[in-house]
Amino acid sequence: MRVPAIIYGTEDLVRAMDDKVLEQIRNVACLPGIVKAAYALPDAHWGYGFPIGGVAAFDAEAGGVVSAGGVGFDISCGVRTITTGLERAEVEPVVEKLADALYAAVPVGLGRTGQIRLSDAELDAMLEGGARWAVAMGWGDPADLERIEEKGRMAGADPGAVSKKAKERQRAEMGTLGSGNHYLEIQVVDRILDPKAAAVYGLVKDQVVITIHCGSRGLGHQIGTEFLREMALAAPRFGIVLPDRELACAPLRSELGQRYLGAMRAAINCALANREIIDHLARGVLRRLFPRAKMALLFDVSHNTCKLERHRIDGEEKELFVHRKGATRAFGPGHPDVPEPLRSVGQPVLIGGSMGTGSWVLAGAATSEDKSFASAVHGAGRAMSRHEATRQYRGDQIVAELRERGVIVRAPSMRGVAEEAPAAYKDVDAVVLAAERAGLARRVAYLRPIVCIKG
Amino acid sequence: MSGRFEHFVHGADIGIRGIGPTLEEAFAQTARALTAVMVDPEQVAPREPVTIAVSAPDEETLLVDWLNALLFETATRHMLFSRFAVRIAGNRLEATAWGEPIDPLRHQPAVEVKGATMTELAVRRQPDGTWLAQCVVDV
Structure with a gap:
């Protein structure tokens, strides 16, 4: 290993981690140009090359690499939360109607396309412009942009580095949610742990928020697939010995490395545009049902990325390429890249839970910079395989049980619901508590779902 | 078809495996295993x-x-596949996949597959002479 591998978690979480997490984080620590340490966060589990819940930073000057596996297949998958100003009491009586309307408005699941079809020129403009493009097209609120990472547009995107196949997969997928653990939820601010930060974030107890979890759809999957293959086959040419093919990487200072960065940044813009459009569709539904709703984006944050950032290493500021695979950026209070209205308390860190267990809003801690290149957890992670979940649960039973507990589920497939059973996931509360105790982020509020739209 | 397919456990995702008397049949069965991650292949008309x-x-x-390549066809043609004829010569594969357009109500797709990965990737002839082809798919 070139640097130490550091794992954060409580004893219970670390013991429950797959042995593969340890093997994978050790492998990451062996990659060329890695700086300081390879980190596994409290929600870490077995990923592709990198563990999911992994963070690693590379120095281009020291022969550092960029890894397609270190970003993952769902490039820039992330979470956004929108405050509505609506009280729980005015929404709860009409949750069934709200669930039906959202399910009709937002395409979900395999084989569902959106209303939007993009020409080649429009695809390129979307890949350059991200959420800014979506807003300019009329699918979003200009006020959202300052509340999105990179102000809604990732610089350095190169649509020319994105294959025709990747673009073809995306042509009819803008504004679609996808499937698996992706969701659109209506949630209630159930508990507030940090009143000051909650006030800055606009979170009020018993008010309703919208949360969206999804990524760059087919375009990101295709880019991940193609570059993983190309990097795996090119590794010997770069003299890189890979203990695991899926660690596939290329020097940052190589044509392949630069081409991947250009394509990956284009996929980040695709994810930002996609979440902006889904948000726009959801707000349209709420506006129709609740004319007094005052919707505003709290924040939009991605958890599968590689970004060029400045970090202090041994007292010296360096530009590093920080991979976060299933890890959320968590800049602390005062960081210049946190939007000015939120800066005093730190960057919102939005953590998705399962259908039944709710989500968390955290704030980046000042100590996260030293602990993990300013990164925190991203979600609960699975505790049970899909096969085991379908063996133990039936989708219609899960839907009925969740209804009893006040969560209305809409999904195209009951097998899909069974695979996403709440009990198939780890305890998200334990994961966020561990992140807080490790000094990565502070808990601000807990969000309880009342409507869950699943793909 | 004379082979068979199965799924195996991988943390957050799922492993697919095809077994058959020939390399080609093992590849065809792995494709059926891929379809079975999303839907019941018996419900997909070829x-x-x-x-x-x-x-x-x-x-x-x-x-x-x-x-x-199959996932690309699924994503862009909005089709599911259930029958496969695979020919492999040297380093080239040519195949025909038969299927039908996705009908979300009838097929009830459980999950969309993002990509086939190199995790647990193996293609080998087993001691009993059959061929095995497997990998983990990201969902």
């Missing part, structure tokens, strides 16, 4: 043929390329 051709430097990469 009505429309789609031809696929991929080349790779080794058999394992060829398997990943074959599965990802």
Whole structure:
């Protein structure tokens, strides 16, 4: 290993981690140009090359690499939360109607396309412009942009580095949610742990928020697939010995490395545009049902990325390429890249839970910079395989049980619901508590779902 | 078809495995295993043929390329596939996949597969002479 591998978690979480997490984080620590340490966060589990819940930073000057596996297949998958100003009491009586309307408005699941079809020129403009493009097209609120990472547009995107196949997969997928653990939820601010930060974030107890979890759809999957293959086959040419093919990487200072960065940044813009459009569709539904709703984006944050950032290493500021695979950026209070209205308390860190267990809003801690290149957890992670979940649960039973507990589920497939059973996931509360105790982020509020739209 | 397929456990995702008397049949069965991650293959009528051709430097990469080519066809044609005829010569695979357009109400797709990966990737002849082809798919 070139640097130490550091794992954060409580004893219970670390013991429950797959042995593969340890093997994978050790492998990451062996990659060329890695700086300081390879980190596994409290929600870490077995990923592709990198563990999911992994963070690693590379120095281009020291022969550092960029890894397609270190970003993952769902490039820039992330979470956004929108405050509505609506009280729980005015929404709860009409949750069934709200669930039906959202399910009709937002395409979900395999084989569902959106209303939007993009020409080649429009695809390129979307890949350059991200959420800014979506807003300019009329699918979003200009006020959202300052509340999105990179102000809604990732610089350095190169649509020319994105294959025709990747673009073809995306042509009819803008504004679609996808499937698996992706969701659109209506949630209630159930508990507030940090009143000051909650006030800055606009979170009020018993008010309703919208949360969206999804990524760059087919375009990101295709880019991940193609570059993983190309990097795996090119590794010997770069003299890189890979203990695991899926660690596939290329020097940052190589044509392949630069081409991947250009394509990956284009996929980040695709994810930002996609979440902006889904948000726009959801707000349209709420506006129709609740004319007094005052919707505003709290924040939009991605958890599968590689970004060029400045970090202090041994007292010296360096530009590093920080991979976060299933890890959320968590800049602390005062960081210049946190939007000015939120800066005093730190960057919102939005953590998705399962259908039944709710989500968390955290704030980046000042100590996260030293602990993990300013990164925190991203979600609960699975505790049970899909096969085991379908063996133990039936989708219609899960839907009925969740209804009893006040969560209305809409999904195209009951097998899909069974695979996403709440009990198939780890305890998200334990994961966020561990992140807080490790000094990565502070808990601000807990969000309880009342409507869950699943793909 | 004389082979069989199965799924195996991988943390957050799922492993697919095809076994058959020939390399070609093992690849065809792995494709059925891929469909079975999304839907019940028995519910997919093999009505429309789609031809696929991929080349790779080794058999394992060829398997990943074959599965990802099918996923591309699923994503862009909005089709599911249930019958496969695979021919492999050297480093080139040519195949016909038969299927039908996705009907979300009838097929009830459980999950969309993002990509076939190199995790647990293996293509090998087993001691009993049958061929095995497997990998984990990201969902």
